[in-house]
Amino acid sequence: MALASNPKALRFIAPKPPGRNFSMNISVSCLPHSKSNLREYEKREKEASLPVEVKLSSPRKDIDFSDPNWKGKFQDDWDKRFRLPHITDILDIKPKPSPFSLKKSRTVPEDLNGDALDTWNGYVNNDDRALLKVIKYASPTSAGAEAECFGPDCSWIEQWVHRAGPRKEIYYEPKEVKAAIVTCGGLCPGLNDVIRQIVFTLDIYGVKNIVGIRFGYRGFFEKGLDEVPLSRKVVENINLAGGSFLGVSRGGGNISEIVDSIQARRIDMLFILGGNGTHAGAQAVHEECRRRKLKVSIIGVPKTIDNDILLMDRTFGFDTAVEEALRAINSAYIEARSAYHGIGLVKLMGRSSGFIAMHASLSSGQIDVCLIPEVPFKVDGPNGLLEHLERLIQDKGFAMICIAEGAGQELLQKSNATDASGNPVLSDSGVFIQQKIKRHFKEIGVPADLKYIDPTYMVRACRANASDAILCTVLGQNAVHGAFAGFSGITSGVCNTHYVYLPIPEVISAPRTVDPNSRMWHRTLTSTGQPDFI
Numbered sequence: 001m002a003l004a005s006n007p008k009a010l011r012f013i014a015p016k017p018p019g020r021n022f023s024m025n026i027s028v029s030c031l032p033h034s035k036s037n038l039r040e041y042e043k044r045e046k047e048a049s050l051p052v053e054v055k056l057s058s059p060r061k062d063i064d065f066s067d068p069n070w071k072g073k074f075q076d077d078w079d080k081r082f083r084l085p086h087i088t089d090i091l092d093i094k095p096k097p098s099p100f101s102l103k104k105s106r107t108v109p110e111d112l113n114g115d116a117l118d119t120w121n122g123y124v125n126n127d128d129r130a131l132l133k134v135i136k137y138a139s140p141t142s143a144g145a146e147a148e149c150f151g152p153d154c155s156w157i158e159q160w161v162h163r164a165g166p167r168k169e170i171y172y173e174p175k176e177v178k179a180a181i182v183t184c185g186g187l188c189p190g191l192n193d194v195i196r197q198i199v200f201t202l203d204i205y206g207v208k209n210i211v212g213i214r215f216g217y218r219g220f221f222e223k224g225l226d227e228v229p230l231s232r233k234v235v236e237n238i239n240l241a242g243g244s245f246l247g248v249s250r251g252g253g254n255i256s257e258i259v260d261s262i263q264a265r266r267i268d269m270l271f272i273l274g275g276n277g278t279h280a281g282a283q284a285v286h287e288e289c290r291r292r293k294l295k296v297s298i299i300g301v302p303k304t305i306d307n308d309i310l311l312m313d314r315t316f317g318f319d320t321a322v323e324e325a326l327r328a329i330n331s332a333y334i335e336a337r338s339a340y341h342g343i344g345l346v347k348l349m350g351r352s353s354g355f356i357a358m359h360a361s362l363s364s365g366q367i368d369v370c371l372i373p374e375v376p377f378k379v380d381g382p383n384g385l386l387e388h389l390e391r392l393i394q395d396k397g398f399a400m401i402c403i404a405e406g407a408g409q410e411l412l413q414k415s416n417a418t419d420a421s422g423n424p425v426l427s428d429s430g431v432f433i434q435q436k437i438k439r440h441f442k443e444i445g446v447p448a449d450l451k452y453i454d455p456t457y458m459v460r461a462c463r464a465n466a467s468d469a470i471l472c473t474v475l476g477q478n479a480v481h482g483a484f485a486g487f488s489g490i491t492s493g494v495c496n497t498h499y500v501y502l503p504i505p506e507v508i509s510a511p512r513t514v515d516p517n518s519r520m521w522h523r524t525l526t527s528t529g530q531p532d533f534i
Contacts, residue, residue: 063150065151070151074157078159078160081506082161082502082503082506083503084490084501084503085487085488085490085503086486086488087297087486087487087488089290090293091293091295093171093486095171096170097168097169098121098123098166098168098170098484099205100121100166100170101121102122123166123167123168124163124164126485128163128165129161130162130496130499130500131158131160131496132159133148134496135148136156137156139154140152140154142154143522144519146517161311162501163498163501164478164481164482164492164499165478166481167481167484167485169485170484170485170486171484171486172268172483172484172486174207175206177202177205177207177209177268178210178211178267178269179198179202179207179209179267179269179271180211180265180270181195181198181212181230181273182212182213182216182217182219182246182270183195183216183244183246183247183273184248184250184252184272184274185250186250187244187457187460188304188317189316189317189320189462189465190303190469190471191243191244191317192235192243192245192464193316193464193469194273194316194475194479195246196238196239196476197472197476197477199231201476201477201481202480205484208231210229211227211265212229212230212246213225213228214227214228214246214247216251216252216274217253217258217281218251219246219247220257221253221258227265228246239463241463242462242463250277252281255284255288259289259292262289263292263294267296268296269297270297270298270299271299271301271480271483272285272300272301274300274302275302275303275304275308275309275315276304276508278300278303279309279507279508280504280508282298282300283489283504283505283508285298286488286504287489290489296488297483297487297488298489299480299491300479300490300504301316301475301476301492302315302475302492302507303315303317304317305317305318305320305349305356306349306351306353306356307353307356308351308352308355309508310508310510310512311495311502311506311507312495312502314471316468316471316475317460317468318355318356318468320462320463321356322356322359322363323465324458324459325356325357325360325455325459327455328346328453328459329346329360329364329366329367329400330364331453332344332345332346332400332451333364333366336398336400336449336451339451340447341398341441341446341447341448342397342398342399342450343393343398343400343401343437343451344398344401344450344451345401345430345433345434345437345450345451345452346400346401346454346455347403347404347405347454347456348360348405348456348459349404349405350372350373350405350406351405352373352406352511353372353373353404353406353511354370354371354372354374354375354404354407354513354514355514357370357371357404357407358372360402361528362520362523362527365527367528368399368529369385369388369399369400369401369402369528370401370402370403370530371401371408371429372404372407372514373404373406373407374513374514374516375407375514375521377533379411379436379533380436383531385433386440388530388531388533389401389437390444403429403433405426405430405456406429408429408433412428412432415427430452431452471494474494475499478499479492487501489504490502490504491507493507
């Protein structure tokens with residue numbers, strides 16, 4: 001088996017088909033990102049074993065705005081990029097009527113037929129679309145417009161994506177389907193909710209052969225990791241606990257070996273729950289299945305508490321992580337407020353995206369300083385973090401800081417090590433700031449009582465809250481609907497409050513990051529009152 005050199009650090013090694021280069025050509029066009037984040041992402045992808053070629057050509061630069069037809073050309077390119085891969089692209093398969101219906105328990109009125117019957121059954125038309133962006137900016141200088149505007153006059157361009165949901169026609173015979181579910185990467189609130197809902201929805205379609213793959217992609221090739229039979233009875237109450245019923249692991253393996261395993265197990269549908277790295281693996285598996293002309297649907301479900309997957313409003317687990325982070329912030333606040341010259345410091349998850357820190361800071365209303373990877377800051381000297389803390393201690397008697405784990409990495413010594421997923425191992429920014437604060441106040445002779453709280457793994461091991469449970473339920477249902485509709489190489493997400501299907505390459509081209517010019521970051525700054533630490 002061709003694996004990474006370190007067997008404990010499994011990574012994807014994609015097959016190289018004879019006669020052609022194998023890589024994913026991913027465009028990062030039209031997507032908000034900073035140059036620094038792109039550099040970091042390029043480095044990560046270079047270090048990872050899965051070959052991903054990231055093309056940095058921006059269509060905004062390629063567009064000839066003097067061409068009167070530039071909008072039409074952009075729309076054509078957009079439609080091609082967001083077209084959903086389908087098993088009929090490689091196989092001649094005829095659809096059949098779907099057994100799924102919202103009204104199965106009731107008698108269908110005799111006068112219902114055609115479109116009225118489709119409405120009765122709750123089907124989504126294949127031509128339904130959801131609008132990705134809804135704000136029409138009047139000027140490129142408006143907050144948040146920099147990443148969204150086209151042309152000097154900030155033109156409005158409609159960007160439509162495919163609506164998710166059950167279709168009238170399906171491409172699989174439910175009684176013959178074997179479906180598999182795998183959870184990859186780290187833990188995340190809601191994994192069990194998604195597993196449960198996928199099983200429930202498959203059961204409604206009539207699928208009885210459902211299995212779980214244990215411990216991520218490792219379960220496809222590791223000896224002793226047998227499939228877990230799944231049914232309504234087995235998964236009925238798994239959503240009442242955190243973690244993953246199937247287990248998780250980071251890293252991947254040889255794509256050919258994984259697809260060999262899929263073939264040997266006679267899997268027809270594979271539902272893959274994970275983040276950016278997991279989806280990159282899912283795309284490689286999808287491409288290999290297409291190369292072999294297999295009738296297999298590979299469907300992703302976006303899972304990351306960092307909320308760093310492109311184009312989506314949010315990913316499941318994020319809301320719960322923010323809610324749990326608030327508990328740590330409240331504890332640190334009580335400690336800081338109760339102490340003489342108290343300082344509360346809370347480190348939260350967020351490798352390249354500061355969404356958890358930003359939302360937790362904004363929702364708590366107790367944070368004086370929020371530090372995220374997207375916004376550089378300095379610690380020492382005039383206008384630095386330490387100088388601001390001095391003023392806070394003098395003015396209000398205590399201070400509260402929330403820092404994302406990826407913030408300030410440029411200030412720290414890099415280890416050059418990578419984890420099992422190929423991500424750089426970050427230096428501990430929380431401990432670094434803690435030591436700087438203690439040393440500074442000791443040097444200036446001002447007593448300071450600092451309490452450092454790192455709830456990193458506590459926020460991801462808990463049960464999903466109500467908001468995430470609903471999101472998980474819908475994402476799980478739509479994943480099954482997408483598979484039966486014949487799609488493959490897609491992920492199920494929520495964009496602009498609507499549930500949609502997206503081609504996997506469009507959501508893994510770069511991590512989603514906080515836009516420092518966005519209204520949400522501006523609201524956070526208004527809440528904290530912090531200056532620019534530059």
